[in-house]
Amino acid sequence: MQQANTPRRGFIQGMIATAAGVTLTTSAIAKNTDVKTVVLDNAKWSPRNHDLVAALIAKHGITSKKYSAKRKPYAVFDWDNTSIMNDCEEALLMYQINNLAFKLTPAEFSAIIRQNVPAGNFAPDYKNAAGTIVDLDSLCTDLDSDYAYLHANYKGMAGSMSLAQIAETPQFQDFRSKLYFMYEAVNDTHGVNVGYPWVIYFFANMTVSEVAQLAEASNDANLGMGLSKVKYTSPASLPGKAGVVTTAHFHGIRLCTEVATLMDTFRQNGFDVYVSTASLEHVVGVFASNPKYGYHVPRENVLGLRLEQDGEVLKNAYRKDWPLNWGPGKSVVIKRELVASKGYGPVFVAGDSDGDYDMLRDFQDTELGLIVNRLKKGKIGELSKLAADSIKEAHPRFALQGRQESTGNWLPVETTLKYGKTSVALVG
Numbered sequence: 001m002q003q004a005n006t007p008r009r010g011f012i013q014g015m016i017a018t019a020a021g022v023t024l025t026t027s028a029i030a031k032n033t034d035v036k037t038v039v040l041d042n043a044k045w046s047p048r049n050h051d052l053v054a055a056l057i058a059k060h061g062i063t064s065k066k067y068s069a070k071r072k073p074y075a076v077f078d079w080d081n082t083s084i085m086n087d088c089e090e091a092l093l094m095y096q097i098n099n100l101a102f103k104l105t106p107a108e109f110s111a112i113i114r115q116n117v118p119a120g121n122f123a124p125d126y127k128n129a130a131g132t133i134v135d136l137d138s139l140c141t142d143l144d145s146d147y148a149y150l151h152a153n154y155k156g157m158a159g160s161m162s163l164a165q166i167a168e169t170p171q172f173q174d175f176r177s178k179l180y181f182m183y184e185a186v187n188d189t190h191g192v193n194v195g196y197p198w199v200i201y202f203f204a205n206m207t208v209s210e211v212a213q214l215a216e217a218s219n220d221a222n223l224g225m226g227l228s229k230v231k232y233t234s235p236a237s238l239p240g241k242a243g244v245v246t247t248a249h250f251h252g253i254r255l256c257t258e259v260a261t262l263m264d265t266f267r268q269n270g271f272d273v274y275v276s277t278a279s280l281e282h283v284v285g286v287f288a289s290n291p292k293y294g295y296h297v298p299r300e301n302v303l304g305l306r307l308e309q310d311g312e313v314l315k316n317a318y319r320k321d322w323p324l325n326w327g328p329g330k331s332v333v334i335k336r337e338l339v340a341s342k343g344y345g346p347v348f349v350a351g352d353s354d355g356d357y358d359m360l361r362d363f364q365d366t367e368l369g370l371i372v373n374r375l376k377k378g379k380i381g382e383l384s385k386l387a388a389d390s391i392k393e394a395h396p397r398f399a400l401q402g403r404q405e406s407t408g409n410w411l412p413v414e415t416t417l418k419y420g421k422t423s424v425a426l427v428g
Contacts, residue, residue: 041261041265044411049401057271073271074273074342076274077273077274077350078359079284079304080279080284082256083256083259085405086253086254087279088218088222089199090183090250091219094249096202100150100154100156103206103210106148110143111316113179117190118136119135121133122134126185129236129245130244140182142178143175146171150166170235170237174234176232177247184247192327193324203307204315206313207312208312209312211280222253223252226251227254227408229249229420230249234246256408259350260293260296271347272301276356278326280305281305283304288301289302303334305325331358345364347366348366348368350370351380352374354376354378368399370398371383371398373403373416402414402416403417406420
C-alpha cells in the first residue's frame with residue numbers, strides 16, 4: 001500500500017500511529033514469550049520487530065532449556081543495504097574509478113570490459129544525449145581510448161601527471177561517466193549473472209591484501225561523505241562513438257548499529273553469525289570482520305563471490321564450481337557450506353532485495369525473515385507484501401523494518417522514507 005503524500009505533521013502522526021499499532025502486538029508477544037532473558041538494544045528497531053527477534057533468541061539461545069552447544073543455532077545476514085546502508089561493491093567501483101586504482105594494461109582493460117558481455121545494443125533505457133541506444137562496441141571503443149590516455153599519463157600507472165591533474169582532463173571525466181554507465185547497462189540489460197562477475201574482474205592482478213587495503217580505503221572514504229545521488233555526464237567535447245551519456249551514483253555508506261548489536265546479541269546467546277553477500281568475498285570480509293566497523297564477523301563466516309587466484313593474486317575469472325552467490329545461488333551456498341556440515345538451516349535470515357529472496361524463504365528451520373524495507377517490487381516485493389499483511393500477527397514468517405534513506409538510519413517503524421521523498425510507505 002503506497003501512502004499518499006502528506007505534510008510533515010501528517011508524516012509524524014503516521015509514524016506514531018504505526019508505532020502504536022504494533023505496540024499492542026508486541027505486548028502480546030511479551031506475554032507469551034520469555035524475552036526478559038535477552039537484552040537487545042531498542043535503538044531504532046520497530047518495537048514489534050525488536051520483540052520478535054528477542055523472543056526468537058530466547059527460544060533458541062543459551063537461556064533455553066533446549067539449547068545444545070553441539071547444535072548451535074545460526075543467523076545469516078545479507079550485507080549491502082541490509083547490514084549497511086548502500087552498496088560497498090558499487091562504492092568501491094566508483095572509488096577505483098576516482099583514484100584510477102587499476103593494475104591493468106590497456107590491453108587487459110580492453111579485454112575485461114568486453115568479457116562475457118553479449119554484443120549489440122544495451123537495454124532501451126540506456127541512450128545517449130541524442131536519444132540513440134548505446135551499444136557495446138561503441139562504448140568499449142571510447143573506454144579503450146580513455147584508459148589508454150589515462151594509463152600513459154597518470155603517474156600511478158606509466159605517466160607523470162598527478163591524480164588531481166588528470167582528474168581535470170576530459171578523458172578522465174569521459175572514463176568515469178562511461179565506465180559507471182556501462183556497469184549499470186550491463187546489469188540491467190544482461191542480468192546479474194553477467195554483471196556481478198564483470199565488475200569484480202577489475203581487481204585482476206591485485207593481491208588479496210591489495211584488494212583488502214583498497215576496500216578499507218573506500219569504506220572509510222564513503223563513511224566520511226554525505227549521502228547524495230550525483231549525476232555524471234560525459235563531456236560534450238569528447239563524444240566518441242557512444243556519444244554523450246549520463247549516469248548516477250548514490251555516494252556514501254552508513255553503518256547499521258542495529259544489525260551490529262543484533263549480531264553481538266546473537267553471539268552472546270550462543271548463535272553463530274554468517275554473512276552472505278553478492279559482492280566479492282574479500283571486499284565484504286574487510287568490512288564485516290575489521291573491529292573498527294563494529295560487526296565482528298569472523299572472516300571465515302563471510303560467504304560471497306569468488307575469483308580464481310594465482311597464489312594471492314586475483315584473476316579475471318570467476319571461481320570454478322563456486323555458485324554465483326546471488327538469488328538461488330545464496331541458498332545453494334548455504335546448503336553446501338552450512339547445512340551440509342550442521343544438518344540444519346538458519347533460524348534467522350535478513351535481507352533487502354531479490355538477491356535475498358531465496359535464502360529468506362528456502363529453509364524450513366528459518367522462523368523469521370527480516371526484510372529491510374526498501375519499498376522494492378519484484379520477488380522481494382512479494383515477501384514484503386506478506387510481511388505487511390501479517391503485521392499484526394503474533395508469529396509472522398516475515399517482518400519489515402523501515403529506514404530513512406536520506407540519513408541511512410533505521411526508523412522505529414515498519415515504513416520507509418525513500419531518498420528524495422517526503423512521505424513514508426509500507427510497500428512499494
